[in-house]
Structures are given as structure tokens and as C-alpha cells.
Amino acid sequence: MQREQWGSRFGFIMAAAGSAVGLGNIWKFPYLAGTEGGGAFVALYLIIMATMGVALIMTEIALGRRAKANPVGTFLKLGGKRWTGVGILAVFTGTIILSYYSVVGGWTIAYLVKSIFGTLSAAPEELGTQFGGLVGGVAEPIIYTAAFLGLTTAIVVAGVTDGIERSVKFLMPLLFILLMILVIRSVTLPGAMEGVKFFLQPNWADVDVGMVGAALGMAFFSLSLGMGAMITYGSYLNPEANIPNASWWVVTLACLVALLGGLLVLPAVFAFGMDPGAGPGLTFITLPAVFGEMFAGWFFQILFFAMLLIAALTSSISLLAIPVAFFAEQYGVSRRVTAAGAFIVIFLLAIPCSLSLGAMPELKVMGFTFFDFLSETVDRLLMPLGGALTAVFAGWFLFGKLSEELTNNGTIPCAYLGAVKVLLRYAAPLGIGYIMYNSLIG
Ligand code: TRP
Numbered sequence: 001m002q003r004e005q006w007g008s009r010f011g012f013i014m015a016a017a018g019s020a021v022g023l024g025n026i027w028k029f030p031y032l033a034g035t036e037g038g039g040a041f042v043a044l045y046l047i048i049m050a051t052m053g054v055a056l057i058m059t060e061i062a063l064g065r066r067a068k069a070n071p072v073g074t075f076l077k078l079g080g081k082r083w084t085g086v087g088i089l090a091v092f093t094g095t096i097i098l099s100y101y102s103v104v105g106g107w108t109i110a111y112l113v114k115s116i117f118g119t120l121s122a123a124p125e126e127l128g129t130q131f132g133g134l135v136g137g138v139a140e141p142i143i144y145t146a147a148f149l150g151l152t153t154a155i156v157v158a159g160v161t162d163g164i165e166r167s168v169k170f171l172m173p174l175l176f177i178l179l180m181i182l183v184i185r186s187v188t189l190p191g192a193m194e195g196v197k198f199f200l201q202p203n204w205a206d207v208d209v210g211m212v213g214a215a216l217g218m219a220f221f222s223l224s225l226g227m228g229a230m231i232t233y234g235s236y237l238n239p240e241a242n243i244p245n246a247s248w249w250v251v252t253l254a255c256l257v258a259l260l261g262g263l264l265v266l267p268a269v270f271a272f273g274m275d276p277g278a279g280p281g282l283t284f285i286t287l288p289a290v291f292g293e294m295f296a297g298w299f300f301q302i303l304f305f306a307m308l309l310i311a312a313l314t315s316s317i318s319l320l321a322i323p324v325a326f327f328a329e330q331y332g333v334s335r336r337v338t339a340a341g342a343f344i345v346i347f348l349l350a351i352p353c354s355l356s357l358g359a360m361p362e363l364k365v366m367g368f369t370f371f372d373f374l375s376e377t378v379d380r381l382l383m384p385l386g387g388a389l390t391a392v393f394a395g396w397f398l399f400g401k402l403s404e405e406l407t408n409n410g411t412i413p414c415a416y417l418g419a420v421k422v423l424l425r426y427a428a429p430l431g432i433g434y435i436m437y438n439s440l441i442g
Pocket of ligand 1: 022223315318
């Protein structure tokens with residue numbers, strides 16, 4: 001059987017950027033910047049993206065293209081039985097992420113629907129209650145979660161390259177332009193400069209291992225690293241594509257959109273006198289107030305939540321593509337059946353996630369709501385672990401083949417191959433290990 005392939009270089013970059021750019025940039029990054037204390041966290045995030053992030057995204061794409069297989073198949077083919085555990089960890093982690101990601105995707109649909117019907121309030125004092133009313137419900141958020149997961153499943157069943165590539169090619173640029181317009185409105189609100197300062201001015205005294213751990217988790221999340229999403233996407237890449245170049249593009253775009261996301265949310269938080277440390281609801285609590293202050297705000301609001309939904313979908317499909325490619329290729333199960341099975345498992349995990357945020361606050365694990373427990377386990381344990389193991393594998397056992405893949409057998413230059421080697425062999429395992437140890441124990 002002929003394996004699917006991306007149609008063009010631009011298409012691949014847009015698809016990989018589509019996986020990177022999602023709720024992570026506009027929902028997660030701003031609220032983490034808020035709870036982690038602002039500028040220093042942002043700076044750490046950018047530094048990690050430009051070093052470990054670039055090296056690992058290149059590596060994952062190259063491994064996938066070399067093996068032309070799902071993550072488990074990739075580790076099996078390139079490293080033998082001993083390494084398949086890393087692939088299995090990847091499939092497992094991807095499934096968990098998608099469960100809480102779908103809950104937030106569901107909020108996005110809810111806000112889109114409410115914007116269309118004009119039932120969202122823009123009064124700053126009502127925004128918290130309004131958000132709490134949605135997530136604290138029982139049926140409403142769960143139905144929206146099912147809708148989000150259903151959309152994701154439908155797209156993945158339709159095939160990876162075609163559907164994804166065609167839609168992201170024009171949606172990504174559009175999202176970018178829209179974000180710029182909204183950021184301009186947010187930073188020119190009276191009192192917004194406090195927020196800009198909070199977000200951009202690093203206070204280095206705040207830095208501790210916990211913050212580095214959070215920035216590392218955010219960087220991995222944002223580049224879709226550490227669980228084989230980029231291995232899977234790389235497996236559909238043609239042999240002529242320039243992997244280092246594409247990787248830099250994806251990292252740059254992911255950083256830019258995260259910065260725009262932060263500049264959209266945090267200045268508004270300060271302008272409306274809200275609490276930057278409010279947590280996962282921050283983006284949803286803040287934005288309606290921004291639209292309320294805008295010319296044709298209702299129009300921008302509908303457009304924004306529609307774009308956010310699409311950005312979320314181009315990411316969630318890359319998550320679901322992992323288990324689907326795995327079961328389809330390793331066990332020959334049809335895409336349709338696997339996707340349906342994945343839907344059920346993920347949805348069953350998503351239900352307690354959603355309930356733990358309001359309707360059933362007693363759903364706690366180790367003091368965290370079930371939602372936060374899953375998200376923290378992924379950020380602080382599963383993704384860094386997957387990333388470190390991938391780095392060790394590629395750096396110590398496969399570097400020769402990796403260099404061939406990164407330079408297309410020596411036909412394209414890659415001046416920093418030596419730096420990539422040091423990052424993979426030493427910096428990634430030691431650094432990540434140290435951070436994981438401390439942020440888990442501490
Ligand atoms: N990068 C996406 C975001 O920022 C989330 C995501 C999609 C992801 N696929 C992934 C995270 C794979 C980790 C692994 O919204």
C-alpha cells in the first residue's frame with residue numbers, strides 16, 4: 001500500500017505548525033504565564049523552545065521519516081524490541097492529553113455557540129460567574145466535549161494528509177492576522193501596559209526549578225513533543241524536504257502565536273482588574289470583556305472563537321492520529337474502528353475531567369482536581385520522560401542515521417549538527433532528569 005504523503009513543503013510546515021499552534025498557545029500559555037509570575041516564565045519558555053525544542057522536533061520528524069511508521073513502529077524498526085516501550089508511552093500520553101484537551105475544546109465550541117446567539121455577557125464583573133456556570137454544569141460541558149471529540153474523530157477518519165493539509169494552509173495565516181488585530185485592541189485598553197510589563201519583563205529573582213519545569217512542559221506541549229505526534233507527521237514527509245529548515249519555521253510560528261496569545265490575554269486581565277493567577281479559565285474569563293470594548297466586537301468574537309476552534313482541531317487531530325496510526329499499522333485494525341474505540345476511551349476519561357472542575361469537586365487525586373492531575377502528570381512527567389528517552393535513543397544509538405536524515409544524506413548543510421548531538425546526548429537527559437526530579441519531589 002502506498003503511504004500517504006504531504007503534498008508540498010508549505011503544506012507540511014503548516015500541518016506541523018497547525019499541530020503546534022492550538023489551545024496551548026491561546027489558552028494554556030497565557031494562564032501559565034499568569035500563575036507562574038509572568039516575564040521570567042516567558043523568557044524561559046522562549047529559551048527552551050530555541051534549544052531543546054528545535055533539537056527535539058527535528059529529531060522526531062527525522063525518526064518518523066526514516067522509519068515511515070507510527071511511534072511504536074518507529075522505535076521497533078530503528079531500535080528493536082527494547083525501545084518499543086517509548087512508543088507505547090507515546091500512544092498512552094497522547095490519549096490522556098486528548099481527554100482534557102477535548103474538555104477545553106468543548107468550552108471553545110460553547111463560547112462560539114454563545115457568541116453566535118449573542119448570549120455571552122461582556123460585563124467584567126459577570127465573566128467569572130459566566131465561565132463558572134458553563135464548566136460547573138453537568139450535561140452542558142460534557143455534550144460540548146463530545147462534540148469536539150466527535151469532530152476530531154471525523155477528520156482523522158477522513159485521512160490525515162488531505163483533510164489536514166487543505167484546511168490549515170489558509171486557516172493558519174488567517175488566525176495570525178486576526179490575532180494581530182485583537183492584540184492591538186487589547187494592548188491599547190486603558191491600564192493594559194501593566195499587563196504588557198508583567199508578561200514581558202522578566203524578574204529573574206522569581207526563577208526556580210518549578211518554574212523551569214513548567215516552562216519545559218509548556219515548550220513540549222506547544223511543539224507537540226515527547227509523544228510521537230511529530231514522528232507520526234514526519235512519517236508522511238517526502239525524502240527531499242529540508243527537516244531542519246521546516247523545524248525552525250514551526251518553532252518560530254509556535255513562539256510567535258504564544259506571544260500573541262499572551263499579549264491578547266494578560267494586558268486585558270490587568271486592564272479589567274482581574275487576577276492573572278486565575279488558572280485554566282483565564283482566557284475564557286478575559287476575552288469577552290475585550291470584545292465588549294471593540295468596534296464590531298460581536299463580529300470579532302464569533303470570528304475569534306471559530307478560529308480558536310479550528311486551531312484546536314488541527315492540534316487534536318495530531319493527537320488522535322497517534323493511536324489511530326498505531327492500531328491501524330501494528331494490528332491492521334481499520335482506521336474507522338480504531339477511531340471509534342479511541343473516541344470511547346478518551347470520552348470516558350474526559351467526563352471526570354470536566355466534572356472535577358465544578359459539579360463534582362470531590363473528584364481529586366493527590367490534592368489536584370482530576371483535570372489538573374492529568375494535565376500536571378503529562379507536563380511534569382510523561383512528556384519530559386518521552387522527550388528525554390527519544391533524545392537518548394537518537395543521540396546515543398542512532399546519531400549516524402539521524403544526521404543522514406537531517407542533511408538528506410549530506411546534500412543540505414546543517415551547521416549546528418554538533419550542537420544537536422550535545423543537546424540530545426547530554427543536555428536533554430541530564431537537564432530534563434534534574435528538572436523532573438525536582439519538580440516532582442518539590
Ligand atoms: N501543541 C498543541 C497545542 O499547543 C497541543 C498538542 C497537539 C500536543 N498535539 C500534541 C501536545 C502532541 C503534545 C503532544 O495546543
